[in-house]
Amino acid sequence: xxxxxxxxxxxxxxxxxxxxxxxxxxxxxxxxxxxxxxxxxxxxxxxxxxxxxxxxxxxxxxxxxxxxxxxxxxxxxxxxxxxxxxxxxxxxxxxxxxxxxxxxxxxxxxxxxxxxxxxxxxxxxxxxxxxxxxxxxxxxxxxxxxxxxxxxxxxxxxxxxxxxxxxxxxxxxxxxxxxxxxxxxxxxxxxxxxxxxxxxxxxxxxxxxxxxxxxxxxxxxxxxxxxxxxxxxxxxxxxxxxxxxxxxxxxxxxxxxxxxxxxxxxxxxxxxxxxxxxxxxxxxxxxxxxxxxxxxxxxxxxxxxxxxxxxxxxxxxxxxxxxxxx
Amino acid sequence: xxxxxxxxxxxxxxxxxxxxxxxxxxxxxxxxxxxxxxxxxxxxxxxxxxxxxxxxxxxxxxxxxxxxxxxxxxxxxxxxxxxxxxxxxxxxxxxxxxxxxxxxxxxxxxxxxxxxxxxxxxxxxxxxxxxxxxxxxxxxxxxxxxxxxxxxxxxxxxxxxxxxxxxxxxxxxxxxxxxxxxxxxxxxxxxxxxxxxxxxxxxxxxxxxxxxxxxxxxxxxxxxxxxxxxxxxxxxxxxxxxxxxxxxxxxxxxxxxxxxxxxxxxxxxxxxxxxxxxxxxxxxxxxxxxxxxxxxxxxxxxxxxxxxxxxxxxxxxxxxxxxxxx
Numbered sequence: 023x024x025x026x027x028x029x030x031x032x033x034x035x036x037x038x039x040x041x042x043x044x045x046x047x048x049x050x051x052x053x054x055x056x057x058x059x060x061x062x063x064x065x066x067x068x069x070x071x072x073x074x075x076x077x078x079x080x081x082x083x084x085x086x087x088x089x090x091x092x093x094x095x096x097x098x099x100x101x102x103x104x105x106x107x108x109x110x111x112x113x114x115x116x117x118x119x120x121x122x123x124x125x126x127x128x129x130x131x132x133x134x135x136x137x138x139x140x141x142x143x144x145x146x147x148x149x150x151x152x153x154x155x156x157x158x159x160x161x162x163x164x165x166x167x168x169x170x171x172x173x174x175x176x177x178x179x180x181x182x183x184x185x186x187x188x189x190x191x192x193x194x195x196x197x198x199x200x201x202x203x204x205x206x207x208x209x210x211x212x213x214x215x216x217x218x219x220x221x222x223x224x225x226x227x228x229x230x231x232x233x234x235x236x237x238x239x240x241x242x243x244x245x246x247x248x249x250x251x252x253x254x255x256x257x258x259x260x261x262x263x264x265x266x267x268x269x270x271x272x273x274x275x276x277x278x279x280x281x282x283x284x285x286x287x288x289x290x291x292x293x294x295x296x297x298x299x300x301x302x303x304x305x306x307x308x309x310x311x312x313x314x315x316x317x318x319x320x321x322x323x324x325x326x327x328x329x330x331x332x333x334x335x336x337x338x339x340x341x342x343x344x345x346x347x348x
Numbered sequence: 349x350x351x352x353x354x355x356x357x358x359x360x361x362x363x364x365x366x367x368x369x370x371x372x373x374x375x376x377x378x379x380x381x382x383x384x385x386x387x388x389x390x391x392x393x394x395x396x397x398x399x400x401x402x403x404x405x406x407x408x409x410x411x412x413x414x415x416x417x418x419x420x421x422x423x424x425x426x427x428x429x430x431x432x433x434x435x436x437x438x439x440x441x442x443x444x445x446x447x448x449x450x451x452x453x454x455x456x457x458x459x460x461x462x463x464x465x466x467x468x469x470x471x472x473x474x475x476x477x478x479x480x481x482x483x484x485x486x487x488x489x490x491x492x493x494x495x496x497x498x499x500x501x502x503x504x505x506x507x508x509x510x511x512x513x514x515x516x517x518x519x520x521x522x523x524x525x526x527x528x529x530x531x532x533x534x535x536x537x538x539x540x541x542x543x544x545x546x547x548x549x550x551x552x553x554x555x556x557x558x559x560x561x562x563x564x565x566x567x568x569x570x571x572x573x574x575x576x577x578x579x580x581x582x583x584x585x586x587x588x589x590x591x592x593x594x595x596x597x598x599x600x601x602x603x604x605x606x607x608x609x610x611x612x613x614x615x616x617x618x619x620x621x622x623x624x625x626x627x628x629x630x631x632x633x634x635x636x637x638x639x640x641x642x643x644x645x646x647x648x649x650x651x652x653x654x655x656x657x658x659x660x661x662x663x664x665x666x667x668x669x670x671x672x673x674x
Contacts (some may be wrong), residue, residue, distance in 0.1 A: 029564060036403035044400075051397060062395050067570065069388050072378060076360035100544070100568075107563040110436055130560065151359075192361055212396040216569030218426075234456065235535050235558040235561075237433040238355060242426075243542030244393065 025304075027317040028126050029216075030326070040307045048325070048333050050306075051314040053152065053291035055266065056329030058213025059252045067244040078241060081088060083248045085221055088253045089181075089206060091193035095223045097233055098241050098249070102182050102207040102220030106131045107147035108235045109144075109178060109203065112228060116175055119143035123319055125180065141148065148184050149190065149260050153293045153316065155286015155320045163192050171201050178203045183288050185211035185259070186266050194222040203228070208245075210290055211262065212252050219245040233262075266290065269327045273332060277325070280341045284325070292325045299323045305344035311337060352377065352629075353643040354452050356652070357541075366633045372397040374659050375652070377638040379478065379617035380508060381592065382655030384539025385578045394572040404567060411547055415507075415532060417519035421549045422519045423559055424567055424575070428508050428533040428546030432457045434561045435470075435504060435529065438554060442501055445469035449645055451478050451506065468501035475516065476509050479619045479650045481612015481644065489518050495525050504529045508546075509614050511537035511585070512592050516540045522549040529554070534571075536616055537588065538578050592616065595653045598660060604649070606667045610651070616650045625649045631670035637663060 031049035033044045034284055044207035058224040078098060084283055086096040110131030118128060122155035126136035128146045135143065147166055150157040158166075163179055184191050193204045204223040209215030219241065222232055233240075243251075252258075268291035277294060279283050282302075284292035291314075296302065299321050314324040328334040356377035359370045403471035404424060413416040425431035436457030443461035444454060446632055454472045461469065476483040484492075489505055498505040507530055510517050520531045530549040535541030541650075545567065548558055558565075567575075578584075596615035603610050603620060610618035617640075622628065625647050632639055640650040654660040 029398070031398035032401070033397070034400055054396070056396070057397050064392060066390060066392055067388075067542070069570075069574075070380070070384050070534075071359070071375070072355070072357035072380070072535075072541045073544070074360055075358070083373060100430075101563070101565055103565055107561055111561065127563065140511040176453075209395075209398075215398045216393065216395040218565060218568045219397070233505045235433055235437065237427070237453065237457075239427055239429055242544045244395075244570060244572070245568070248395075248477075268502045313668075319526065 026312070030314045033312065036307065036312045037288045040310065041060045042310045046310050047313045048328065048336055049313055050328065050337070051312040052215070052326050053288070054210050054215045054326065055213035055262065055290060057262070057265065057326050058138060059255065059258055061251050061255065062214055062248050065244070065248065066248065069243060071243070072344070073239050073241055073243045073246055075238070077246045080245050082221070082257045084250055084253045087190055087224065088203070089193035090258070091204070091223050093231065094226055094290055097224070097229050098239055099220050099222055099236055100245070101209070101218040102180070102205045103127050104236070105205050105219070105222040106180070107222050108126060108232050109205075109222065112231045113144050113176055113233060113287060116142055116144040117174070119145035122147065122151070123153065124148050125314060130218060142173050143170070145170055146178045146180055148180040148182070149188065150286065150287075151286040152183060153314070153322065154293065155288040155291065155293060157187060157287035159169055160190065164195065167200070167202050176201045176203060179186050183210055185292050186263055186289050188263060193223050196225065198225045198227065200225065208249055208252070209266070211328035214248065217245050217248060218242075219249050222247060266327070273325060273327060276338050276341065279288065286299045290327065294323050294325065295321045296323070297321060302344055305347070306340050307325070307344070309340040352638070353641055356640045359638065360635065361550050362638045367389040368636045372636050374637045374654065374662055375642040376654065376663070378541070378652050379614070380536050380541045380652065381539035381588065381616060382653050383588070383591065385407070385581065385584055387577050387581065388519035388540055391570070391574065395569060397569070399565050399567055399569045399600050401564070403572045403576065407572050410545070410576055410579045411532070414585070414624055415517055415519035415530070415549065417522060417530070417545070417549050421522045421555065423548050423550070423555050425546045425548055425562055426533070426566055426571070427544040428531045430505070430544070430562070431531050431546050432506070434558050435531075435548065437561060438557045439470050439502055442468055442470040442505050443555050445471035445501070447472065449479065449642060450474050466529035468499050468500045469496070470504060471496055471570065472504045472506055474508070476513065476612065476614040477649065478509060478614075478618065481617065481619060483513060483516060486516065486518055490521065493528050495528070500526045502529060503529060504582065506531045508533035509536055512589055512615050514589060514615070515525070519549050520526070523552065524551045528550065534575055534578070540574065543571050543574060544568075545575050564637040566647070570606055599651060599653060601658060602664050602667065606671045613628040616653065620649050620651070621647045622649070623647060628670055631673070635662075635664055649674065
């Protein structure tokens, strides 16, 4: 399973190992909304001109409004993963504080403390956490910030999956003088991960260093156009906040029939813990259903949301075979 | 003119200053091919899934073949400007060697030497140079590399405009053990600058540091798809290499009628030097034609290629009014 433990979405590797073409596969290995924002469906980008800096500024304002944040603290980045990599450079004197199982990029973006070294760190708090879906209250997050500030470090709150949880974000607390950074992802909630669009909210001085790294055209024309339209589509955003938990509930019901208890608050992905996770991953992969295992955590398997009743039935059939044959 | 001296393509700023909407303007402020590769015209990207790492690897191989380079030295980046910013981080211990008037990003991406300090530098040699179009031979470029290596520094050859000059590239000389880096741009020659696609060719150890900075999804799905198809379209590439010089010749003829002598080897942009450059910029801007002035060089004005006979006639009419009224 080594090809599949770093990130989800490795369909090419799955085809090479288990056969089939990408179209044959049901990809449940990511936490991407399977019902994407529909405005991108027939959109033909005009790629000819350089992206317009004024439109980029408008996008940052519209997105900041969606996050409940001050536009002066908001920079668009080519994906929240790229934003985290840039933060690793800007904060390179701070080692990463140890934490629970979470997104694998943090360890790649940030340095680790020399053995036994004490001192200020950068802590990444993922809210809700990926993969276990733990959602912390704003009070809990702000208490973690106080702690980091008392130590002279920084707190990054990765809100990549936060759009589904109205009122959970601390983006509005980012300001000059506080050591708080928030990262946001566009592609997960809006179901358009191939666009590469994310945001970093940080105190203005730190934001300038980050902007210097990503340069004068951090986004493609399409990312600006689609981001502007999607963040302004408050009707769709409200509907998605209602429909995602219903989809997650339907998945949980199917998993429960086979003794798999889904945990966590995020409707974009569901984590199960079972001694039989390796055989479950294999059985599903042989049925061309890709899930997400985790290195060093052999009991865990994460499920993204099936995109249709047909996909749900296909998962159910594979689970039934696994239960029967296992 | 301060809004227009950093980069071309500032149409929003032009509208704010001189009126009109972007559609009213003839934008000659960039060096982008006005006849783009046609494969993007009706292309509707599928943004739903994360970009496929295997497809990214294929793109790097196809692009390396177009550059005449070893694929092991080739990393795709979200625009050559972003690639230069990342190189500024990776090579941050080397100050930028002073050079002639050239692309403004270099000074933003790289640090400058403390006053009077000696020591190894990173030199950026732009070939052909922007804005004067000077094209150096491979022997000249490699002599500059020997010089940098003897000093313990690095040579970056920015070949953003090199696609029009077959045989000029030194991309094939990049290998472990040499202190040579080449940057390439997709958007200029292929006329699709909004896509944000470029490449850095560097020795593998340096390339790893750069890949770490741009993370696991450096490109959008569309950049991978279109790049793969465009670099493989050798028929179109051959035709563009023939048609661009003809377009540049037609522009030069019009400029010459008004005493403006275009210089340089690049068919993607033409530089003129005249005492009356400020009045020429203003006269053209009032006719909603945007050209490219340069800070600290009041005699220079750069022209991109008009996209049609109609655009050429519109430029000619504005030049005639300027000649008559000046």
